[in-house]
Amino acid sequence: xxxxxxxxxxxxxxxxxxxxxxxxxxxxxxxxxxxxxxxxxxxxxxxxxxxxxxxxxxxxxxxxxxxxxxxxxxxxxxxxxxxxxxxxxxxxxxxxxxxxxxxxxxxxxxxxxxxxxxxxxxxxxxxxxxxxxxxxxxxxxxxxxxxxxxxxxxxxxxxxxxxxxxxxxxxxxxxxxxxxxxxxxxxxxxxxxxxxxxxxxxxxxxxxxxxxxxxxxxxxxxxxxxxxxxxxxxxxxxxxxxxxxxxxxxxxxxxxxxxxxxxxxxxxxxxxxxxxxxxxxxxxxxxxxxxxxxxxxxxxxxxxxxxxxxxxxxxxxxxxxxxxxxxxxxxxxxxx
Amino acid sequence: xxxxxxxxxxxxxxxxxxxxxxxxxxxxxxxxxxxxxxxxxxxxxxxxxxxxxxxxxxxxxxxxxxxxxxxxxxxxxxxxxxxxxxxxxxxxxxxxxxxxxxxxxxxxxxxxxxxxxxxxxxxxxxxxxxxxxxxxxxxxxxxxxxxxxxxxxxxxxxxxxxxxxxxxxxxxxxxxxxxxxxxxxxxxxxxxxxxxxxxxxxxxxxxxxxxxxxxxxxxxxxxxxxxxxxxxxxxxxxxxxxxxxxxxxxxxxxxxxxxxxxxxxxxxxxxxxxxxxxxxxxxxxxxxxxxxxxxxxxxxxxxxxxxxxxxxxxxxxxxxxxxxxxxxxxxxxxxx
Numbered sequence: 001x002x003x004x005x006x007x008x009x010x011x012x013x014x015x016x017x018x019x020x021x022x023x024x025x026x027x028x029x030x031x032x033x034x035x036x037x038x039x040x041x042x043x044x045x046x047x048x049x050x051x052x053x054x055x056x057x058x059x060x061x062x063x064x065x066x067x068x069x070x071x072x073x074x075x076x077x078x079x080x081x082x083x084x085x086x087x088x089x090x091x092x093x094x095x096x097x098x099x100x101x102x103x104x105x106x107x108x109x110x111x112x113x114x115x116x117x118x119x120x121x122x123x124x125x126x127x128x129x130x131x132x133x134x135x136x137x138x139x140x141x142x143x144x145x146x147x148x149x150x151x152x153x154x155x156x157x158x159x160x161x162x163x164x165x166x167x168x169x170x171x172x173x174x175x176x177x178x179x180x181x182x183x184x185x186x187x188x189x190x191x192x193x194x195x196x197x198x199x200x201x202x203x204x205x206x207x208x209x210x211x212x213x214x215x216x217x218x219x220x221x222x223x224x225x226x227x228x229x230x231x232x233x234x235x236x237x238x239x240x241x242x243x244x245x246x247x248x249x250x251x252x253x254x255x256x257x258x259x260x261x262x263x264x265x266x267x268x269x270x271x272x273x274x275x276x277x278x279x280x281x282x283x284x285x286x287x288x289x290x291x292x293x294x295x296x297x298x299x300x301x302x303x304x305x306x307x308x309x310x311x312x313x314x315x316x317x318x319x320x321x322x323x324x325x326x327x328x329x330x331x332x333x334x335x336x
Numbered sequence: 337x338x339x340x341x342x343x344x345x346x347x348x349x350x351x352x353x354x355x356x357x358x359x360x361x362x363x364x365x366x367x368x369x370x371x372x373x374x375x376x377x378x379x380x381x382x383x384x385x386x387x388x389x390x391x392x393x394x395x396x397x398x399x400x401x402x403x404x405x406x407x408x409x410x411x412x413x414x415x416x417x418x419x420x421x422x423x424x425x426x427x428x429x430x431x432x433x434x435x436x437x438x439x440x441x442x443x444x445x446x447x448x449x450x451x452x453x454x455x456x457x458x459x460x461x462x463x464x465x466x467x468x469x470x471x472x473x474x475x476x477x478x479x480x481x482x483x484x485x486x487x488x489x490x491x492x493x494x495x496x497x498x499x500x501x502x503x504x505x506x507x508x509x510x511x512x513x514x515x516x517x518x519x520x521x522x523x524x525x526x527x528x529x530x531x532x533x534x535x536x537x538x539x540x541x542x543x544x545x546x547x548x549x550x551x552x553x554x555x556x557x558x559x560x561x562x563x564x565x566x567x568x569x570x571x572x573x574x575x576x577x578x579x580x581x582x583x584x585x586x587x588x589x590x591x592x593x594x595x596x597x598x599x600x601x602x603x604x605x606x607x608x609x610x611x612x613x614x615x616x617x618x619x620x621x622x623x624x625x626x627x628x629x630x631x632x633x634x635x636x637x638x639x640x641x642x643x644x645x646x647x648x649x650x651x652x653x654x655x656x657x658x659x660x661x662x663x664x665x666x667x668x669x670x671x672x
Contacts, residue, residue, distance in 0.1 A: 135582050147520050150528035184483050184570045192486035192567050215574030219582065231528050232568045234520045236575050238551030243576045243614070246471050246555065247583040251606050260598035267602055270587050278579070 001033050003058070003097045004314065005087045008038030009065035010104025012300045018103060019043055021307025023052045029315065032056070035090060035097065037083040039063045060086040065104070068300075072107030076115050084108060088116035091293040098318040099294030101285075101310055103302050110148050113291035120323070122330035125149050126290025127160055127230065128297065129167050130237055131313070133277050136221035142167045142177075143218065143226045146286055147234035157181070157198040157227055158205065162329045163289040164225030165207045170320030171313075177224035180213030182232065188212065194229065202227070206332060237280065244278030285310035287317065289326070294318060337369050339394070339433045340650065341423045344374030345401035346440025348636045354439060355379055357643025359388045365651065368392070371426060371433065373419040375399045396422040401440070404636075408443030412451050420444060424452035427629040434654040435630030437621075437646055439638050446484055449627035456659070458666035461485050462626025463496050463566065464633065465503050466573055467649070469613045472557035478503045478513075479554065479562045482622055483570035493517070493534040493563055494541065498665045499625040500561030501543045506656030507649075513560035516549030518568065523548065530565065538563070542668060573616065580614030621646035623653065625662070630654060 006022045008015035015038055023046065026034045030053075036043045037060040047057055065083045066075070079085050087100045102109055106128075113119070113126055127145035134141050142164045149156050161179050168177035181202060183191045188199065190212060202209050213223050215236065228236070248271045255267035276283070281299040285306065288295035296314040298306045342358045344351035351374055359382065362370045366389075372379045373396040383393055401419045402411065415421050423436045438445055442464075449455070449462055463481035470477050478500045485492050497515050504513035517538060519527045524535065526548060538545050549559050551572065564572070584607045591603035612619070617635040621642065624631035632650040634642045 135586075150520065150531075182571055184486065184567065195486075195567075215571035216578035218575055219579065228571070229567075231520060231531075231565075232571055235518055235551035235564070235568055236572050239554055239572050239576055240579045242552035243555065243579045244583055247580055247610050247614075250471075250609055251587070254602065254606055254609075258598070258602055260596075260602070262594070262596035262599040263602035266590065266594055266596070266599035267606065270590055270603065270606070273586055273590075274583050278583075 001056070001096065002031065002318065003033045003035050003094065004311065005035040005037060005060070005090045005097055005100040007083045007087045007100065007102035007104060008036055008043065009083045010102055010300070011298075011302050013303065015042055016046065017302065017304045018307050019046050021304045022311060023047060023050050024304070024308055025311040025315075026052060026056060032315070033058060035060060037062065037087040037090070038065075060090060062086055066108050068105050070105070070108070072105050072111050075108050075112045084112060085116055088112045091117045091291070097293060099296065099314045101296040101298065101307070101314060103298050103300055106147070106297060109288065109295060109297055113288055113295055117291050117293065119290050120292055120327055120330060122334045123159065123290045125156055125159070126288050127156070127163060128286040129163060129289050130280060130286050131167070131171060131284065132219060132280060134219050134221035135277070139221050139224070140172060141218060141221070141223055141226055143228070143233055143237060144289070145228065145230040145233050146237050147230045148288065149230040152194065152229035154194060154198040154201055157194070157229070158201045160227045161202045161205060161207060161209065161225070162333065163326065164227060166322060166325040166329055167287070167289065167317070168224045170317050170322035170325050173320065174224055176208040178210045178222070179207055179225040179227060180210050180217065180223035182226055182228035183212035183214065186212050186214060241278055241280045244274055248274040282306055283309055284313055287313065292323070294322060337392070337432065338367065338654065339369045339371050339430065340647065341371040341373060341396070341426045341433055341436040343419045343423045343436065343438035343440060344372055344379065345419045346438055346636070347634075347638050349639065351378060352382065353638065353640045354643050355382050357640045358437075358647060359383060359386050360640070360644055361647040362388060362392060368651070369394060371396060373398065373423040373426070374401075396426060398422055402444050404441050406441070406444070408441050408447050411444050411448045420448060421452055424448045427453045427627070433629060435632065435650045437632040437634065437643070437650060439634050439636055442483070442633060445624065445631060445633055449624055449631055453627050453629065455626050456628055456663055456666060458670050459495065459626045461492055461495070462624050463492070463499060464622040465499060465625050466616060466622050467503070467507060467620065468555060468616060470555050470557035471613070475557050475560070476508060477554060477557070477559055477562055479564070479569055479573060480625070481564065481566040481569050482573050483566045484624065485566040488530065488565035490530060490534040490537055493530070493565070494537045496563045497538045497541060497543060497545065497561070498669065499662065500563060502658060502661040502665055503623070503625065503653070504560045506653050506658035506661050509656065510560055512544040514546045514558070515543055515561040515563060516546050516553065516559035518562055518564035519548035519550065521548065522550060577614055577616045580610055584610040618642055619645055620649055623649065628659070630658060
């Protein structure tokens with residue numbers, strides 16, 4: 001039976017929303033086990049109250065956790081016995097564990113995945129991948145890196161292209177995903193030194209590289225994967241969500257002012273559509289790609305709904321064999 | 337009398353929209369002269385037909401222009417007599433010229449502004465600044481660089497902070513504009529090597545530096561200036577416009593489907609609000625900051641309306657003494 005490790009700490013809304021979300025997914029998927037890293041005295045009563053199948057629950061019992069005030073770099077050698085370190089170690093040691101979820105410090109998860117869990121052979125730096133709904137074709141685009149590797153090198157961008165390719169295959173069953181390199185213009189030869197250096201390297205990969213894409217192409221559905229450095233990916237992702245939810249806010253404030261029931265209803269329906277397309281933080285999570293198991297990283301503000309959708313995202317990637325696909329791609333790359 | 341030089345070539349919609357827009361501004365503002373760089377045989381009949389005040393029109397008569405297929409680097413020593421080179425030279429030679437507008441190749445305008453016009457003392461690289469309406473407080477935020485300096489150095493970011501500060505003062509009369517550094521988190525010490533190096537340098541400037549800001553802060557009205565590298569600025573700007581106009585597209589398509597007049601009208605009103613807040617390319621232009629005169633660079637797809645608002649933006653910056661403010665700031669910086 002496949003196991004998912006859930007770090008109950010690190011979220012802004014307390015451990016309960018994480019536990020509730022995980023138990024809800026456990027009830028839906030009879031083929032998995034949940035391994036909770038956290039205080040058993042908090043978790044067990046909730047599981048009992050909800051009538052959870054306790055034969056499919058395990059505990060990494062601990063009362064300690066890493067907070068956002070702790071220095072993530074200390075995870076190299078410290079924070080023994082904290083929920084995050086126990087979760088990372090379980091991923092490393094237990095071959096039946098397919099992945100983990102933690103709402104905690106991104107820096108600690110990132111460094112912990114390298115030094116406490118370990119990366120897949122051939123991978124030197126993990127990255128954060130986000131799957132965003134596109135506007136056309138009901139598709140998705142994988143944006144990466146969203147902030148793990150701020151000083152990305154050309155070689156990193158090459159790895160991100162491979163990560164994104166494997167992600168799109170595993171999550172959506174896309175054959176030959178269309179991979180784009182985010183740039184300031186569509187023509188070959190455009191861009192910074194980083195982009196000009198990375199372009200021919202990505203072009204040489206055995207993937208469907210479709211050249212440069214621009215900021216306005218991200219959500220238009222013409223690319224399945226958008227490769228960029230961790231800084232640009234992070235600011236663009238946060239800005240896109242904010243812009244969309246701001247336009248939704250305008251519509252909802254307008255709805256309050258209209259007396260017509262039809263007008264109110266139309267504006268609210270519009271608000272719902274925008275929300276389901278653009279509320280990235282509420283409706284999903286970043287996936288840390290590169291570690292030997294799948295790591296789901298919801299936003300710190302995650303609600304129970306966020307935890308549920310994040311775990312489904314993790315399971316979907318596991319069902320699509322993300323890790324096997326990644327290993328295969330990196331073997332091909334190494335063999336070249 | 338203040339002169340503005342207008343390069344009539346380079347726009348996707350032909351010279352007529354540029355000429356029409358410029359003549360319309362000339363009719364509004366009796367205190368300026370328009371200097372057209374382009375074919376007098378095309379421009380003069382239009383001016384006559386529109387009953388323009390011909391005593392306030394001058395010509396840099398030429399039938400040749402630089403196209404997007406030409407290599408912008410050639411402008412160092414070539415393209416003599418083209419409309420763009422004549423415009424740049426007029427900015428350099430004629431002290432009554434306050435600035436210029438061109439819809440042509442960004443690369444050619446950028447290099448031309450350095451090698452054919454010249455930069456202000458102390459400035460080594462110009463940058464592209466965009467003024468975006470914020471959602472709250474009916475304010476604006478100056479985003480820079482939007483694509484002139486893709487391989488930005490820490491020293492460039494320092495200069496962008498000064499540019500943005502002067503821009504916000506000149507355009508909106510803001511005393512001590514709130515300047516932010518775009519980053520992946522708000523805490524000091526976050527970010528790439530570039531950002532970590534730039535942070536203390538910007539902090540040491542005699543401006544109101546308010547620390548790091550994130551991608552979702554851009555349009556929220558808590559900062560007047562957003563400093564970032566040319567790559568991130570470019571992709572974020574294009575993405576923000578695309579996301580907003582996409583949500584507007586969703587609303588307008590919904591409007592078509594509703595039979596209720598009130599619902600249709602509410603959704604269309606919403607569409608108009610989003611358009612006037614987010615259609616950056618239609619409603620304004622980038623300003624190249626650093627050259628000795630103000631350079632307005634509307635999008636290639638500029639309509640007559642775009643040209644009008646771009647010229648007003650240029651005039652507003654000239655009325656606010658952008659160039660004098662910049663010179664003063666750079667003198668202070670040099671004097672340190």
